[in-house]
Amino acid sequence: MTRIGTVVEVIIDSPGLALDKPFSYYAPEHQTASVQAGQRVVVSFHHQHKAGIIWAVRPNEEITDNMKPLLDVVDEQPVLTREQLELAEWLCTRYVCTLNDALSAILPGAFRVKGKMTVRLGTSVDVPDDVLATPLWKYVADHSPSVKEVSAKFGRTGKAQLDAWLEHGFLVQHLAIQEEVKASVKNWIVAEKPSSALLAAAQNREKRARRQADLLRQLAESDRGEIEWSRRVYNKGTVAAVVSEGLASVDERPTSRLSWVEVPAAVAPVLTEGQSRVVSRIGMTLDAGKHQTYLLHGVTGSGKTEVYIRSIEATLQKGKSAIVLVPEIALTPQMVGRFYARFGERIAVLHSGLTMGERRDEWGRILRGEANIVIGARSAVFAPVTRLGLLIVDEEHEPSYKQEESPHYDARDVAIRRSETFGAVTLFGSATPSLQALHLVEQGQAQILMLPVRANKRPLPRVDVIDMRDELREGNKSLFSSRLADEIEATVSANQQVILFLNRRGYAASMLCRACGERIRCPHCDISLTVHRQGGQMSLRCHYCAYEEPYRANCPACKEPALRAFGIGTEQIEEALKEQWPHLRVLRMDVDTTRTKGSLQRIVEGFERREADVLIGTQMIAKGLDFPHVRLVGVIAADTMLSVPDYRANERTFQLLTQVAGRAGRAETDGVTIIQTYRPEHFAITASSRHDFQTFYQEERSQREVFRYPPFCEMAVFLASHEDERLARGAASRFERELRRASLPDDVAIIPASPSGIQRIEDKFRYQVVLKYQHWDSVRAVVDGAFRLVKLKMNQYGGACRLDVNAQRIG
């Protein structure tokens, strides 16, 4: 017999390609009216309880005999919007990932649920006293355990006992939903009678019930006839008494655990001419309500943030929402504070520094429309706004907008995609736009807006390039050129601050034996161990796995005491600085000093309060920080960035040099930047020293075009890894063969299977295949098919495969 009912398509929360499709369940009678796409559910799947998301609801469908019911619907309201579900589907086709991967990228992990079948006491049958007296009964009463837990504790006889009791109806099965964290709620007391009635009732109880009278009076005097229920002020009894007489009711409302640092409200500065030109241009597009991508190219300190703020104001006036993406590292309380000072609690923040609970609550505030400005790192591009008007990507050139795990999405792509859907404006901002973004401008897919001068009209810092070969010739073996040393002294004695930049953490890049040439490597990875020195203790660490070994003076190969550290790191600068100028107060900011929560902020604030003269740092310090007292920026070795084997090395060098130079002279004095290098003639260095973006861009653009690198093609990088080198190589070769067998367009280039840049990490060998193409649509089906085929096989052999579409880097 066939039945007609509501069929629900569910995406099961489980990794793996095998489950990568919606599965059909039916909604029980009492839920047919309430099930909606985007709700979380629990279903039974191969005798297990699995969480999932409703993908689609199909009413009036035939329910087949083998179809199972939904076991539970977790949410009253969906946690994902329809547009987000469509976005998930788009992610799958754009980046070759499973639907579950796509949904997990969009929905914070804080929303994860587990279903657990438990046993608990029945209520409909009288239970004999001898049963009530058993330890097993007590255990069930206290713990509501799963059958498995009972078996583990009471063995086979316990399990048999349990089954019998279930049969008799003494116990019942119950599906318990375990949420990772629950939404936090606050209780409000809401007036149910007019103020006059409340005041009269208050007078009535003045003598006999003081607290009730207080409550009624406070309620009568409140603006909106409601007050937040603080248990410290009114206890349960007081509130219950007032509620029982129909004077008030209690309303439970969701709230956020995230508390704000109080920032005083700020007044808007008068815009500079440049800023107002840009703001009105964006405003006109917002008025038109049509999608448009802008690239705001504004030099360091040009006041891009103020442009963002004004454009957000214009967006809110249209009743729409805005999202602002900032690199994770730049998302400091200072940065958020600038927005908070202007918009107050209309902003929500989303980043990895939040606790699970905070993330969940902020998501809820956005979903309910309580917050209509979202500030966050990469994944905030997925924030559940329903009326997107403006999507800003600050520091657009940052590589961190590309996610390195599956799905390998690029937040800038997603930003454009979502803006198109909503007819919203995408605004990319940078002092050093990426070649990718400029390519969009050249292709007519984005329009450029310029802010060529600093907001305070001060000049950009003077940049001097020092050839370190000259220093050596003159016998200066220190890390600091004599010019940099002079400037450090001059700056500090003028009571100004110094930033020293080096893009390498640790004490030294590697240990090399001068007797036999041996380089000390990680036993598990194909990479040199980095030298670290903490509290005078030297040790060698692998930056790719957790391996660490103590420093030994003798070479492991030839046993000679000839080991020497090569390639300076930030720790060594700190040491040299303290040796040369013992009185200097120094702070260091890199991955090693900012591991613990709040440490990054402590360093930033300490430097802001001038508790240090010098801040040493890696690329972390180059981003968006606005320190008014910094006069001097020193780049210790520009070459470390140039020598990275990456087609973007020139671009990254130019960007980092320009960004870090931009930290100098932002307010009080003119800035000075000194770049030390062994390659002073390199165009990335000369162009950045002259603030000459055009020359750099033209040169780099033509190199990319000639050698065919993005943005002049798109790349997909396939990577196979396995402990057995033959299997890793085999998988890559198989992927390559599959591609070559298919008929791909002529413009596609396949770079043969070869070891990846680091051939082995954590004892796994890595082989890759790189594909260059013009249009993803023309290769997608073939690549997707080949990938699934090889990946399934590789997983059976205990290896892993990944595919990075629109890859920004190789290997």
Ligand SMILES: Nc1ncnc2c1ncn2[C@@H]1O[C@H](COP(=O)(O)OP(=O)(O)OP(=O)(O)O)[C@@H](O)[C@H]1O
């Ligand atoms: N219209 C204005 N009038 C006065 N000061 C302004 C104005 N706009 C911005 N500023 C100030 O100029 C400084 C630089 O602004 P902001 O940090 O926004 O620059 P930016 O373009 O983001 O620079 P970067 O790319 O280096 O991070 C800030 O201290 C800011 O308060």
Ligand SMILES: [Zn+2]
């Ligand atoms: Zn040796």
Ligand SMILES: [Zn+2]
């Ligand atoms: Zn290692």
